[in-house]
Amino acid sequence: MNTVGKLFPDLGGPATPPPGVPTLDADPFCEAFFADPYPVHAQLRDAGPFVWLSKYGVGAVARYAEVRQVLTDWETFSSARGVGLADFVKHGRFRLPSIILEADPPQHTRSRAVLNKALSPAVMKGLRDRFAAEADRIIDELVEKGSFDACADLAQAFPLRVFPDAIGMKREGRGNLLPYGDMVFNSFGPPNSFFQESAPRAKEAFPWVETQALRENLEPDGFGQICYQAADRGEISHEEAGMLVRAMLTAGVDTTVNGLGAAVYAFARFPSEWRKLRENRALARPAFEEAVRFESPVQTFFRTTTRPVELGGCRLGEGEKVLMFLGAANRDPRKWENPDVFDIGRATVGHVGFGAGIHMCVGQLLARLEGEVVLDAMARKISAIEITGTPVRRPNNTLRGLSSLPVTVKAA
Ligand code: OVV
Numbered sequence: 001m002n003t004v005g006k007l008f009p010d011l012g013g014p015a016t017p018p019p020g021v022p023t024l025d026a027d028p029f030c031e032a033f034f035a036d037p038y039p040v041h042a043q044l045r046d047a048g049p050f051v052w053l054s055k056y057g058v059g060a061v062a063r064y065a066e067v068r069q070v071l072t073d074w075e076t077f078s079s080a081r082g083v084g085l086a087d088f089v090k091h092g093r094f095r096l097p098s099i100i101l102e103a104d105p106p107q108h109t110r111s112r113a114v115l116n117k118a119l120s121p122a123v124m125k126g127l128r129d130r131f132a133a134e135a136d137r138i139i140d141e142l143v144e145k146g147s148f149d150a151c152a153d154l155a156q157a158f159p160l161r162v163f164p165d166a167i168g169m170k171r172e173g174r175g176n177l178l179p180y181g182d183m184v185f186n187s188f189g190p191p192n193s194f195f196q197e198s199a200p201r202a203k204e205a206f207p208w209v210e211t212q213a214l215r216e217n218l219e220p221d222g223f224g225q226i227c228y229q230a231a232d233r234g235e236i237s238h239e240e241a242g243m244l245v246r247a248m249l250t251a252g253v254d255t256t257v258n259g260l261g262a263a264v265y266a267f268a269r270f271p272s273e274w275r276k277l278r279e280n281r282a283l284a285r286p287a288f289e290e291a292v293r294f295e296s297p298v299q300t301f302f303r304t305t306t307r308p309v310e311l312g313g314c315r316l317g318e319g320e321k322v323l324m325f326l327g328a329a330n331r332d333p334r335k336w337e338n339p340d341v342f343d344i345g346r347a348t349v350g351h352v353g354f355g356a357g358i359h360m361c362v363g364q365l366l367a368r369l370e371g372e373v374v375l376d377a378m379a380r381k382i383s384a385i386e387i388t389g390t391p392v393r394r395p396n397n398t399l400r401g402l403s404s405l406p407v408t409v410k411a412a
Contacts, residue, residue: 011091011191017052017059021314025054028300028325029189034395037299038340041328049312056085056190058302058321059314062328064335064352066312070303070324072357077303077322079359080104084188084302084398087321094187094199095206099243100362101251108358114236115244115362118226124365127223131162131369135377143381143411147388150268150405155261158374159253163366167248168222169212180205181254182396188301189397213245224248248363255297256367258401260374262295263288265405266342267378268385273344277379278412284379287344288371292353294342296327299400301355326352327400384410 017023024047026040027033033040044051044062051060061067070077079102082088088097097103100111117123138158142148156178164174183198183205211217215238218224227241236244267274267287277283305320316322329352331339337346354361361367389406 011056011086014057017054018314018316021050021052021059022047023052023054027055028053028323029192029194029397031395034393034400037327037400038331041325041331044325045328045332045334050314053323056323058085058323059311059316060323060325061312062325062332063312064329064332067324067326067329067352068350068356069311070322071352071355071359074104074108074358076306076309078104078306079108079303081304081319082188082302085190085321085323086187087304087319089319095184095202096243098247098250099240100247101359105358110236111240111244111247112358112362114227114230114241115248117230118223118244118248119363119366121365123223123226124369127162127166127366128369128373130166132373132377134158134162135373136381139374139377139381143409146411147406147408150264150407151261151402152404154374155264155401155405156257158260159256159370162370163252163256166222166366167224167245167252168219169224169249170217173208173212176205176208177249177253178257180209181250182394182399184250185254185396185398187397192397194395194397209246209249210242212249213242215241218245252363252366254399255361255363256370258295258297258399259288259292259367259371261401261405262297263291263371263375264378264385264407265391265402266291266294268387268405268407270342271384273342274385276344277375278383281376281379283344284375285368285372286348287375288368289348289351289353290342290344290346291371292367293330293336293346293348293351295400296330296353297400298353298355298398299327300325300398326355381412382409383412386410 049063049066053060061070082102099107179201183201186195186198189195215228224245227244230236231238231241277287301324303322305316305318307318309316333339354364386408388408391402392404394401394403
């Protein structure tokens, strides 16, 4: 699997859309789009409830209502043929399928029950004090420095400090987690340069992550062991337990990195919201939620139709890929008032930044815990955040975030 071209021959669907479908030639997987996706999001939403992307020969939904329709109908919109552009049936696959992300019921149901336990409210309760103490420590260090990179030194540093310990992972090799995640999230898009450049990491990264997920390599008190305990009870096989730990290692780092990055970047650009949070720290958790709506760290996922269906007034056949623009749905003016304003007092309920339906983010409580403790520590210790250099965007086919955000903070 050294070149993606070999792996995904003739990726993409038919060159001609079903009759009557608005067609756009925009490329939602290129650097110019990543730099400013919002005008294209608006074009996609305004063109119609279901649109055709001629560049990839694939249908897409960008309005809130249709994104939600697709997310909440797993029987019609399957995940089992992959949640990226590649259709496992037609184009092959880049990695062994995830038994939760890339599965439908009944397999998905069994996997989900186990990860629900590993990432349950009770498990989060046990992590909270440690996470909060680590957030205090990291923010103290950064306030002491005064100027730092909010990406490397905060948004990446915090999850890398707390998540691998919480799951029970060994110390060595943790530096692989971010490049590994970057590669997997690129692999859900087309085989463009971003994917091509990260794909060669697969040869070493896949065996590495598989080894990290083995029972004997996990600390006895980490939540990774909860998967193996479920296997001991016969709820899943021991092999599946390893696959579910792999899933958490894959999905749990880059996503929270970009979620935290989204929150810090938003507060740096909306100082009145920062003042609001400082006045009422109970808003830390809702503020993180609003940051997830506002930036949508996970921008897109695909589904594949299992049967003919009507979507946005169009008839789709069986076996067709549908691209969901979660980020566009989260800023659809048909659903949200002033969607382009970061407002931590807003009712964010129903946003699709964590998805919706049976696949809705299983780690959402862990993500929110990380967001809450970091924002709470910042609100206590930092009175103002100023961007002091040019933010650098990190291009990725699925994830939206920065690679660098130079800031200076004022101690409270
Ligand atoms: C949500 C997500 C992202 C990437 C990988 C996986 C899940 C997985 O289950 O492997």
